[in-house]
Amino acid sequence: MHMMTREEKYRLIEQARPGELAQLRDQVERSPWRQSYHIQAPTGLLNDPNGFSYYQGEYHLFYQWFPLGTEHGMKYWYHTKSSNLAVWEGLGIGIAPGGPYDSHGAYSGSAIEKDGQLYMMYTGNTRDEAWTRHPYQCLASMDADGRIVKLNRPVISSVPPGYTDHFRDPKVWKSGKDYYCVIGAQRTDLTGCAVLYRSEDLLDWTFMGEMKSGLSPFGYMWECPDYFELDESGVLIFSPQGLQADGDLYNNIYQTGYVIGQPLDLSTGEFRHGAFRELDRGFDFYAAQTTQGPDGRRILVAWMGLPDVAYPTDTHGWSGCLTIPRQLTIQGGNKLIQQPVPELAKLRKTQSGATLTLKDEVKHLNGFDGTSYELICEISMFDAEELGLEFRASGHEKTVLKYDTGQKKIILDRTFSGQAMDEINGNIRRCGFNADRLKFHLFVDTSSVEIFINDGEEVFTSRIFPDPASKEIRLFCSGGTAEFRVCKWDI
Template identity: 65%
Template sequence: MTLSREQKYRKLNQASPEELEQLKEQVASCPWRQSYHIQPPFGLLNDPNGFAFYEGEYHLFYQWFPLGTFHGMKYWYHTKSTDLAHWENVGIGIEPGDPQDSHGAYSGSGIVKDGELYLMYTGNTRNEEWRRLPYQNLAIMNREGKITKRNEPVIAVVPDGYTDHFRDPKVWRANGEYYCVIGAQRTNGTGCAVMYKSQDLLSWSFLGEVSTGLDDFGYMWECPDYFELNQQGVLLFCPQGLSPEGDRFQNIYQSGYMVGKPVDVRTQKFKHGLFQELDRGFDFYAPQTTETPDGRRILVAWMGLPDVGYPTDHNGWAHCLTLPRELTLRDGKVIQQPVRELKHLRKEEVTAEAVLHNETKSFSGLQGISYELICEFADADAECFGIEFRAGNADKTVLAYDRNTKKVILDRSLSGETIVTDYGSERRCSLDSEKIKFQLFVDTSSVEIFVNDGEEVFTSRIFPSMESTEIRFFAQGGSVTCQASLWKI
């Protein structure tokens, strides 16, 4: 479907009360609304933004186009939480339409300064020739929750050597000064990240490009994020334009990181290891992190991808955010685990254990639509073992470990309503371990899988029938011991 510019860049106040009511009715009738994930009231959600702890609460914004499930005029929508588990919708945080963000308030980040929350974001604008003019802007939230945009951009010009694909500032403070990384595209059509420096978040000076060993790695780097863990520097970013390599880079766009010595802010040099994917699943993009008051590094991402259609598009809404994950480093690898606060979501527990011999087995009380499931497999001589969940007569999502290839496999080919299959219906990664632990957070239309306490993670949207509530455990070509605990959410 070809959309006009007027359709793509309509504002919320241009919709009639009847149109908004119809949108809300469409959403209310959708069977795949999530029960404990952040999701839009209607319309399209994408990148998480402005993630910060401020005045006793976690504030998390996301990109929102209210009037459709395509990427149109973007707002920042505001949610908040005291515990990272239960989230409250606040409403629109940043409304676009001023000269510095006339065609959308694009992604950015948040940082606390002088008792206020500073939100730095990219303003999307277009001139009369429809040429993109990106501005880096600032909005400030006070203790009462009022957000005020500054009238003038804080970075108004794209430096020489880069195109108008220049966006997504992520800010941090070090040694009494402020720094930010911005995703960029060089004029030769390759992606990179650049750095700026400021004393006050208002006046910024261009430092240069983050010097990496990746001079030709995709055509654009979106959503960069830099932080330090265990005296190591970690650069997250989303390179667009990578070709698949074996089990790697199987999605339309990728999200990943590099670990190395902390960035030298004087020279912008970053000595790092290999680029590694953050998530092995189907639906994960634009991650953003923040630091908790007790020093943990927490990540949230968009559970979706650009340029991919989803079944809920027909119901007037699209996408959600992942659950918050705590990041740690182990041997140069980022380990992701669900934040401990998510235990607050647990209700009654049901347990089961068995030895499976060339069979598929279910257990009383282990089923549902919305739950956390921890399953441990050991003492295996089976060739393949695992779990079928959200299963029924026609549906099942399969999570398996293949001992011959030493790979974890997620198969959503029978997961219900079809999502675009241009990029396949299986995801795999290598894992050499005698014991396999799967921790699943299953919601109405998604699953987040943490393998061996976060050594690998698979995130996926699934759209099964509401009658598909079974959980089945299986072993093929031998036996395996299995212990499982399920908590309703």
């Protein structure tokens, strides 16, 4: 695979070589792993979701986009919108880099409505002649006709003393009359944290200091912080880099998780909270961002991918997609539950169902094959040692989701899922789970799976790259019996 030079990575789309984009589009079109219902880039690399918001009766969702290759290069904001969270329309470039304050990329950020306009606050990435990074926090606004204009100056023009140039990803919210934003940062001692700013008008911001959390030191950089309040609790979602693996925890190259506590004290910056928990137990989940729907729901979307990991589609001219939208609730005061938004039922087509009891066997469900579907598998009355399902399966391929009743663990195994993945993340994920009935709710697409266990108590999100002919769904149990009830909808 061709490794891009710095000059190639930091090209604007106008600097594409003659025929380069057409060739990329052609390459992408031939890829067997293009998704059927997930947001994905037309060409090149997609990463963090940005500017997730509800404005003028529609959801707007942008993503980080490098159009000219699958390496992290010159980032744009690509704009999509939806009236129903299920079907998304691609609108093209939302924010283009290349100005004095975003010369080397329009990096991640968020959006908020004010005075009938949607304001997008993002990190402008610049580099000087010595290739030293200088981040600026920039602002753009969109009117009701969808016209986006960048403010011609940064709204936060320097990094405060005590922090490195890893200073990015502003997430804005309103409390009372004022606006606040949290920014992911790295202290000069190379530990990660989040800092707070306040503004009356989104234009002039005052540094309030660090968000005083109970996590220090905790990794070397916090990316994509997102603070919100839900059920009278304060929640901070963020992506810490540099956590060491600990048993079944922190097995990905970088993590995304949350802490829940009392609402953030905006006068002191103090945030009293419980332990950090991972949001997702799978392999490919990062940079989650939330918004509030018009009905008050808190909705989350994340990048179904990770930085510094190679994916099989890299050689096909594209990489990355976003997760399906999930609604969040708090369980027991300290745990976030993620559930697929009910609007996704609009995608359902042909339905099939089956109920069966298995004893020490693997059963291929006839007529249940597919590459793009929603599946609910409920398992009860079991005394088996292991039980679960194999999907996207064939003679030589399968992705396995199972419950080990002895270890009391849910296990996702993609060892035989298809095209081998970058070994950096391994191929098996486990989490402790104690239940006498199981509900596996799967959203399978051409090259991904999102699994919600017992209505979102745990979630496993993963890319998989099977042969298009690997379509079988099989149920299995060993060392005893189990009762299965399965319902599937093609998408």
